[in-house]
Amino acid sequence: MGFGLPWALAGLVAVAIPILAHLLRRQKLPQQTLPTIAFLHRIHATRAARLRFVDILLLAARVAIVAALALAAAAPFRVVQSSLLDRQHALAIVFDDSLSMAAMDDGETLIERAASVSAKHLRKLPEGSEVSVVLAGQPPRVWVRRRSEIDMIERAFGEIEVRSTRAGALCDAVQSAVELLLESDLSDRRLLVLSDFTPGSGADECDWPDRGIRVAFEAVVTSDPDNRRIASVEVSGERNAPDGLTLDIVVTGAATEVPQSVRLRRKGQEALRTPVRWSANQGEASVAIPPGTPDAVVELRLDPDDVLPADNVRGVLLGSDTVHVLLVDGDPHPDPRRRETAFINHALGVAPRIGRAFAVETLDAQDFSESAIIRSDVVVLANATLDEKWLPLIQRFVGGGGSLWITAGDRINPRVYGSVLRELLPGRFTATRVEERPISLQSRSLPELDQATITARTPISELSLDAVVTARFADGAPAMVEHRYRNGRVAMLATTIDDAWTDLPYQPVFVPFVLDALERLAGRTQHVVDPYAPVSLPGSTSTQRIQVVTPSGRTVDLAEADRVAFRDTGEIGAYRVLVNGVDGDRFAFVVDAPAAESNLESQGPPAEPSDAAGAAGDRSRGTEQPLAPWLFLGAVGLLFAELWLRQIRRR
Amino acid sequence: MTRVLQPELAVRLAGLTLRAKRTVDGLLAGMHRSPHRGASAIFKEHRAYRPGDDPRLIDWRAYARSDRYTIKHFEHETQLRGTLALDISPSMRWGSHDVSKADYAATLLAAIAYVLTRQGDAVSLITFDDAIRDRLPARSGPAHLDYLMRLLAQPSPSTGATALHVSLDKLIEHAGRMGLVVIASDLLDLSEGALDPVARIQARGHETVVLHVMDPAELELPYEQPMRFEGLEGEAHVEVDPQGIRRRYRDAIDGFLESCQRRVVAAGAHYMLARTDVPPEHILLQLLRGG
Numbered sequence: 001m002g003f004g005l006p007w008a009l010a011g012l013v014a015v016a017i018p019i020l021a022h023l024l025r026r027q028k029l030p031q032q033t034l035p036t037i038a039f040l041h042r043i044h045a046t047r048a049a050r051l052r053f054v055d056i057l058l059l060a061a062r063v064a065i066v067a068a069l070a071l072a073a074a075a076p077f078r079v080v081q082s083s084l085l086d087r088q089h090a091l092a093i094v095f096d097d098s099l100s101m102a103a104m105d106d107g108e109t110l111i112e113r114a115a116s117v118s119a120k121h122l123r124k125l126p127e128g129s130e131v132s133v134v135l136a137g138q139p140p141r142v143w144v145r146r147r148s149e150i151d152m153i154e155r156a157f158g159e160i161e162v163r164s165t166r167a168g169a170l171c172d173a174v175q176s177a178v179e180l181l182l183e184s185d186l187s188d189r190r191l192l193v194l195s196d197f198t199p200g201s202g203a204d205e206c207d208w209p210d211r212g213i214r215v216a217f218e219a220v221v222t223s224d225p226d227n228r229r230i231a232s233v234e235v236s237g238e239r240n241a242p243d244g245l246t247l248d249i250v251v252t253g254a255a256t257e258v259p260q261s262v263r264l265r266r267k268g269q270e271a272l273r274t275p276v277r278w279s280a281n282q283g284e285a286s287v288a289i290p291p292g293t294p295d296a297v298v299e300l301r302l303d304p305d306d307v308l309p310a311d312n313v314r315g316v317l318l319g320s321d322t323v324h325v326l327l328v329d330g331d332p333h334p335d336p337r338r339r340e341t342a343f344i345n346h347a348l349g350v351a352p353r354i355g356r357a358f359a360v361e362t363l364d365a366q367d368f369s370e371s372a373i374i375r376s377d378v379v380v381l382a383n384a385t386l387d388e389k390w391l392p393l394i395q396r397f398v399g400g401g402g403s404l405w406i407t408a409g410d411r412i413n414p415r416v417y418g419s420v421l422r423e424l425l426p427g428r429f430t431a432t433r434v435e436e437r438p439i440s441l442q443s444r445s446l447p448e449l450d451q452a453t454i455t456a457r458t459p460i461s462e463l464s465l466d467a468v469v470t471a472r473f474a475d476g477a478p479a480m481v482e483h484r485y486r487n488g489r490v491a492m493l494a495t496t497i498d499d500a501w502t503d504l505p506y507q508p509v510f511v512p513f514v515l516d517a518l519e520r521l522a523g524r525t526q527h528v529v530d531p532y533a534p535v536s537l538p539g540s541t542s543t544q545r546i547q548v549v550t551p552s553g554r555t556v557d558l559a560e561a562d563r564v565a566f567r568d569t570g571e572i573g574a575y576r577v578l579v580n581g582v583d584g585d586r587f588a589f590v591v592d593a594p595a596a597e598s599n600l601e602s603q604g605p606p607a608e609p610s611d612a613a614g615a616a617g618d619r620s621r622g623t624e625q626p627l628a629p630w631l632f633l634g635a636v637g638l639l640f641a642e643l644w645l646r647q648i649r650r651r
Numbered sequence: 652m653t654r655v656l657q658p659e660l661a662v663r664l665a666g667l668t669l670r671a672k673r674t675v676d677g678l679l680a681g682m683h684r685s686p687h688r689g690a691s692a693i694f695k696e697h698r699a700y701r702p703g704d705d706p707r708l709i710d711w712r713a714y715a716r717s718d719r720y721t722i723k724h725f726e727h728e729t730q731l732r733g734t735l736a737l738d739i740s741p742s743m744r745w746g747s748h749d750v751s752k753a754d755y756a757a758t759l760l761a762a763i764a765y766v767l768t769r770q771g772d773a774v775s776l777i778t779f780d781d782a783i784r785d786r787l788p789a790r791s792g793p794a795h796l797d798y799l800m801r802l803l804a805q806p807s808p809s810t811g812a813t814a815l816h817v818s819l820d821k822l823i824e825h826a827g828r829m830g831l832v833v834i835a836s837d838l839l840d841l842s843e844g845a846l847d848p849v850a851r852i853q854a855r856g857h858e859t860v861v862l863h864v865m866d867p868a869e870l871e872l873p874y875e876q877p878m879r880f881e882g883l884e885g886e887a888h889v890e891v892d893p894q895g896i897r898r899r900y901r902d903a904i905d906g907f908l909e910s911c912q913r914r915v916v917a918a919g920a921h922y923m924l925a926r927t928d929v930p931p932e933h934i935l936l937q938l939l940r941g942g
Contacts, residue, residue: 029879029890035742035752035839036869037882037889039903043896044889650895 004075004211011070018062022055054649061642065635072631077211079625089188090130090146092177093118096195096220097137097160098168099531099597103196103308105222111164114194114220115157121192122150132180133157136173136195137166138532138594146180165310165531165572167594170195171206178209187625190214193605196221200596203606212626217605225600228253228260228283228306229593230314239318244291247316251276251283251302252598258304262287265299267576268553276302293318296585297574299551311598313551315574315590322357323522324586326376330365330384331411333498340382340407340498343505347514358518370543373397374579377522377586382497383409386416398424398488400538400563403521406490407497408432408458424490426467426483427460441479441504443471446516448509450474456501457494470517480517487536487563489521527589534565535589537577547578551591697721731772732789734826734857735760735799738836738864739806740780740813741883746927747868755927756835756864757803762935763833764803768796776802777825779818781811786825812884815840819848829856835925837864838911839884846911850918859920860938863911867928870908872900 003009034040044051095118101110122131131153133144144156174193181189189212197203197219208215231252237245249262255278262285264272276283287300295318302312325348327341336342341362348358363372365384370393373379379394379402398404404424406417414429422428438453449471460478463469471480473494482491495501497514504510529535539561540546546558548566551573558564569575569591577587700709700720710723737760743753764774768791775789776799784807787799815838826832832852838845838861852859867873874893881888893900908924915922925934 025877029877031881031888032874032878033745033881033883034869034872035745035837035866035883036904037880037886038839038841039900039907040880040889040891040896041886042903043899044891650892 001076001078004077006074008074009070011073012067014070015063015066018059018066022059022062051649054645058642058645058649061638061645065638065642068631068635068638072628072635076627076631077625078627088126088128088186089190090132090181090184090186091121091125091190091192092132092134092181093121094134094136094170094173094177094191094193094195095143095157095160096168096170096173096193096201097135097164098166098170098200099137099164099310099594100168100196100198100200100308100600101137101220102163102165102310103222103225103227103600105224105307109162110196110220110222111160111162114218115160117218117220118157118192118194119154122153125150130184130186132177134173134177134180135160136168136170136201137164138169138530140169140173140176142176142180146184161570163310165570165591165593167530167597168198168200168202170201170203174206174208178213181209181213188214190216192216192218194218194220196600197602197605198597199599199601199603200594204603206606208606219602219605221602222307222600224307225602226254226256226306227308227311227598227600228256228302229308229311229595229598230262230300230302231595233300233314233316235316235318238291239289239293240291242291244293245289245318247287247289247300249276249285249287249300251285252281253283253306254281255283256306261285261303263301263303264289265301266293266295267549271298273303289318294583296583296588297576297590299574308598308600310572311593313573314592315551315572317527317574317588317590322359322586323378323518324376325358325360325518325522326373326379327360327362328365328368328379328381328384329362330382331409332364338498340409340496341380343498343510344380344382344514347505347511348518350511369393370396370541371580373402374538374544375584375586376402378403378405378518380405380407380497382407383411383500385411385413386420388416388420391420394421394424396538396541398490399486401487401536403489404491405493405517405521407493407495409496409498409500412458414458424485425492426464426481426490427478427492428462429492429494430459430461432456432458440474441471442474443480443513445470446509446513448507449504449513451509452502452504452507454479454495454502454504460492460494470520471513482520491517491521529569529589529591530594531572531591532567532570533591534567535569535575537564537566537587539564545578545580546584546587547581549576549578551575697723731767731770732827732830733763733767733772733774734789734822734830734832735764735774735776736819736822736832736834736836737776737778737803737806738780738813738818738834738838739778739784739809740811740837740839741809742813742837742839743864744809745866745883747866747873748928750927752837752864752866752927753806755925755931756862757806758931759862759864759925759934760833760835761800761803762931763938764796764799766939767831768792772831774799775825777822778802778806779822780809781814781817783818783821783825784809789827789830813837813840814842815845816842816848819846819852823848823852823855826852826855826857830858832857832859833862834859835862835864837869841907846914846918849915849920853919859915859918861911861915861920861922862925862934862938863908863922864925864927865908867926870901870904870926872897872904 095114097111103110128148130146130148131144132146133156135141135143144153147153177191181191191209191213195201195203229252230249232250234248235245237243239245260276260283261273262276263270264287272287274285274287276285297318298316300314300316305312327344329339329341333339345360348360368390373393394404412429414431418428434456435454438455441449441452443449454473460481463481464483467481467483469478469481473479479494480491482489499505537558538546540558541560548556551571556568572591572593574590577584697710697713700722704722708722710721713721737756739753744751746752767774771791773789773791776787777783778785785802787802849859849861872893877892879888879890912922923938
């Protein structure tokens with residue numbers, strides 16, 4: 001027996017109110033003389049004894065009502081210290097299936113052992129008990145929802161992935177389990193948590209139910225928590241540089257007597273092996289990749305395996321952070337140095353290597369094709385005469401997350417752009433105008449743009465509602481306009497990107513102007529994801545077949561769509577994306593093992609409250625059954641009794 | 652007149668007379684028939700002369716016509732002796748409004764005395780509780796009436812509870828024979844034979860009127876709150892919720908009134924309930940008009 005709000009017990013003083021009222025009422029009864037009092041005596045004589053009894057009952061009822069309400073306000077509860085398995089109850093099992101539970105011990109994973117422990121509990125459950133199972137790997141999943149068929153639940157335990165790579169989400173799972181218990185009609189509610197209680201579980205930070213639900217913890221731990229992990233890989237150098245790339249690898253964990261090595265795997269095949277040098281609790285290794293490697297991603301694997309093999313693997317991206325720019329020159333100048341593409345190439349070439357690298361591919365307009373643009377992040381249509389057959393390519397490219405930059409020039413036909421690409425464009429090109437006097441540019445982010453002068457332009461009008469003007473002419477007309485189209489972005493420049501209509505390419509501000517525009521249009525690409533996190537990829541089309549090759553070598557064909565969310569990311573390691581069977585570097589990604597899950601040292605279940613009276617081997621706090629509803633019910637009953645007694649008294 | 656008989660009431664009573672329905676016995680000639688035949692203006696009957704009859708009563712004219720001695724009887728008008736009995740027990744001094752039952756009864760008796768005195772009858776008065784407290788002999792005349800009024804207004808203090816059977820038995824001795832007896836009381840003597848003396852009064856040839864004086868609060872118990880009720884004649888107090896027992900109380904009071912009326916009427920007397928919230932003239936008019 002306990003009280004949730006013990007200070008409310010002070011309300012018990014209020015029981016004095018009916019007693020005092022009773023006494024004061026007796027003392028302060030008005031007096032009245034009456035000659036015919038003999039008749040009152042005659043009547044009263046037959047009622048007096050009964051009235052005294054009724055009065056006592058009335059007083060008792062009123063005192064009891066006040067006491068019941070005061071006690072109910074104190075939120076009393078009764079702690080039922082019965083055995084976990086003694087009677088029908090609602091049981092929610094929070095089953096930790098995070099990566100750390102995939103640790104091997106005595107020939108089985110901890111998940112398998114936890115399933116066995118759960119099965120033992122299930123077999124001892126009284127008939128009619130209700131069981132829910134919530135898996136505590138990220139994201140938490142309700143595996144079994146309030147079922148009583150023990151056989152079915154046991155089978156469900158057998159279907160849990162025993163080599164999980166998930167991060168821990170124990171607290172969220174506990175919340176889900178508590179919600180399931182509260183849905184149950186059974187009043188005896190119990191929560192059983194099966195976990196290794198490693199630091200990655202975060203059990204100490206969970207909000208454990210402190211009333212109405214009996215909580216029990218079952219620690220499932222490995223006897224050998226010695227685990228190593230490839231903690232980090234730093235890539236230095238360039239793929240095409242003479243020295244190639246160098247991978248500096250750091251391994252955490254204790255050194256072992258058995259020599260450790262790191263194997264480098266390319267496309268599923270072992271390519272290199274290097275030993276791990278240990279110092280204190282950290283191992284180091286270095287792998288050199290020769291120049292010219294075509295791989296966008298490789299995989300490192302620590303050898304030999306330890307108790308948790310999953311975190312011995314790590315995928316490494318070899319340049320996927322590069323922005324791929326496809327320059328489509330619509331009016332190739334006889335002098336290669338004065339082509340539009342030459343100016344952009346030049347600007348990107350002199351750009352400092354800070355942040356992203358740019359890989360530029362130049363293409364004449366007649367060579368424009370899907371295979372050319374699928375590998376690109378940004379396509380620049382420089383003074384290109386629009387061909388209607390490009391429309392589906394461009395739509396799919398931009399819809400799938402690519403970006404398009406259209407720059408003006410004398411080959412631009414505003415009417416064709418307006419009719420063919422109107423839906424994609426942030427505005428409409430109008431007739432080209434030659435300025436009587438050169439006009440300058442203005443930009444808040446690049447004030448130096450005012451150094452450039454413009455002699456001709458193809459004005460942009462009818463801006464879309466979401467269009468953003470990033471640069472204007474001195475007369476206020478938009479010079480550079482951008483907007484988002486589905487998953488990609490589209491930008492329009494009202495003048496040339498070469499020196500035909502402007503001296504901008506010769507101005508120092510040209511380099512940051514181009515870099516800003518391309519970086520903004522390229523956006524950010526997520527190349528490192530958590531296990532089971534979705535990755536946005538372009539879908540297959542009639543002419544492009546997109547496939548994902550998982551770390552285990554499994555090939556997954558993507559569906560036909562502009563963009564798909566690839567969710568089959570449960571394996572740790574490097575994922576390659578094939579475009580028509582060829583590596584599409586820009587889409588390669590890796591899945592890393594959750595770092596917190598590599599520490600297998602169990603911290604034990606959360607601390608018990610000091611007043612918890614747990615049974616041996618059962619660290620439960622007992623079920624607290626709230627008594628307030630019963631007290632309220634009793635008070636209502638007493639109230640009716642009081643009314644009834646008053647009626648009796650009057651009769 | 653004193654406060655027991657207001658002038659307005661006296662004026663309204665001026666045209667009324669109180670006629671006894673039974674023959675009365677008195678010394679002075681009044682307006683009531685006497686059981687004694689004799690000199691009077693009112694012829695009653697003829698009868699045959701019997702030896703011993705006064706020869707002066709022989710109707711000689713009838714003898715001349717019928718040749719038989721015939722005695723001629725005349726009604727003997729006599730003076731009425733009215734005996735008024737006022738209950739002055741503590742219970743009579745109670746009233747739920749500004750008039751106590753004793754005041755109300757005194758008014759009624761004063762009015763009756765006034766009427767009787769005006770028509771030349773003799774009126775006596777006694778007050779009683781558990782015994783006779785005041786005793787005023789029968790007299791007629793304004794001076795006696797004035798004295799009677801003062802006694803009604805200020806009777807002797809009461810010292811005991813109502814004891815009807817004792818007091819009324821004493822009244823019999825005081826009232827003499829064949830007169831009018833008016834008893835004003837709340838009759839709150841609940842002993843078994845309390846009203847038995849009424850029959851004995853009747854047996855003495857009196858015409859008896861019992862004015863049962865009750866306060867409306869006694870009849871209806873109009874109180875709402877639980878109260879501590881106190882008695883006036885030494886009864887123990889009682890705490891009751893009037894709302895809870897009102898219906899039973901009224902039944903008991905109705906039974907009491909019915910019992911009193913039944914016993915009084917059974918004795919051959921007149922019973923009249925006099926509620927103190929009813930104007931006294933209503934009661935008097937009902938009484939004086941023989942209602």
